Amino acid sequence: MKLLFPLLTAVSLACTVHFQLGLAYVPASLIAALVHGMVWILLSVLGLRKHPGTQFGLLWGAACTGPAVLFNNQLFDILAKVHLQWVSAAGFAPVDEEALKILGVVLICTYCTQTTRAVDYVFVGIAVGMGFTVFEDAAFIARMTLENLESDTTGAVLATFIRGIGVVNHPLYAGMAAYGLVNRFCFP
Template identity: 35%
Template sequence: MSITTESATPESRELLERREAAIEESGWGSRFRLFQPRNLCLWVLVLLLLMGARQLYGIAAPLAGVFADADLAAVASSGVFLLVFVLFLHHADRYERTPALLAVTAFVGGGIGATWAMALPGNAALMDLYAKLFGQAWASDWKAGLTAPFVEESAKGAVFLLLLGLAPFVIRTVYDGLIVGAYVGLGFQVLEDMLYGQNAAYANFGVDQVGAVLQTFFIRSLSGIASHAMYTAIFAAGIIYLVGTRAQPRRVGRGLLLMVSAMVVHGLWDSMLALANDNGFVVSLLMLGITVASFVVLLVALRWGAHRERGWLHDVLAPEVANGTLTDLELAALAGARSRRRKDRKAAIKHRGDGVSRRREKHLLAAGLDLAHDLSESHGNESPEVAHSRAEIQRLRTR
């Protein structure tokens, strides 16, 4: 059963107005259109992709025949990592689904545009400069840690800014920046892992190509959790704070803090061997410490970003409590304070209806999120999808 504006009481009408305002402010349900011929951001992105593809082809094509096994192993292993990480991002994209076309564009832009068109030549130029200014020995120790954070995060940040220009109605919040930035960083990471795997095969002169690639993949996958996807998620969230959007007022201090934190963590990771003076035990401690620090920064960014998202989710679903689709406890479990989420979820499951199993109640909460997505896409109006989500909730609640 739904509430219409005409049949609503004053209290219900206020809930509907708050739902409409939340959807409008958040941009939830907005669609992403890539082809915008009058938008300069599109053509800059296309130029970066063409430059990156040309660079990639120039490196990979001449040796493709000789190192075909290494190339196939790199694609297969990186594909496994990509699939696992995409599933994680889909699960983390809790409040509003990122349009698939935007996620793919972010991945390709980070993988080809940022990696090959900007980062690769930028890293080479700056590393050569370090060697000339401070000598080969010093550059060998510190060039990675003092190059990659500035060049690579700037390159990925540039791609994110182009996407922000293409999707200002979709990318509005810090949480949007975290998710879309993670897709940009994931593209960068997967293409970089493939490059490292191929380089390992080249270094072995083509002997045991698959083994060399898989060994590199295994090592980089262990460190892949706290790597480019995380760095860029944090950096992009900082960009949202720095430039501001319709839904997120500018917070320059927070923005700079997140962006600098991403670069510092990235720099420390790439400087581990130099900082540890090649001591394996110290390297392990640094790896653990930097990984923990990365997660702490990410959790802070998530905490900052999720606050507004939970408020909007509450306003979108509040009328569903008034019409009996959801209960107050279920609304609290879905959109309550982060500090109480676990308790609210347990309370909703504990006080479930007669004949409803714990498993069904968990599915019912997931269906509540689906209902919020469908309401956002219909801008709060009735639609077949909204009706289906309500019916699914009713089905789960029925013995």
């Protein structure tokens, strides 16, 4: 069981790299995504460095973006076949994304670190959410840059600003889910 986390992380990272390499980046979107990602990852590492398992959490969050996109695409195809495409990504994306993030929290806190406090689970959840949002934002910045009709630079700046406003969403949701998980099952 100790090899489960590294094995799942390696497979997920391969899926994420495959997904990210398939995106159409222009220089402006690539620079914007890299700066956006580096700033938030640096702030996360500095802010969460005292809590065990948060570096594993950032890695898992980054790794599970590829499988989440894969699952979301498959669910969208299934819903289109049964004429439910109106449900869209907002209806089913949170299900698989949160399930992947909580799986990471459980694996990290069970096999990778010695967690003795309930709050450790919450901080690992926040780190998983931050890793997830940084890599998801890179994909959104690439797409939003290409969709902007004014210029690549304007699109990259607007996309980075828009995604920067919502950067707390995934860490917040993953932290709340980890809090609920730990209070229900680990430290009742």
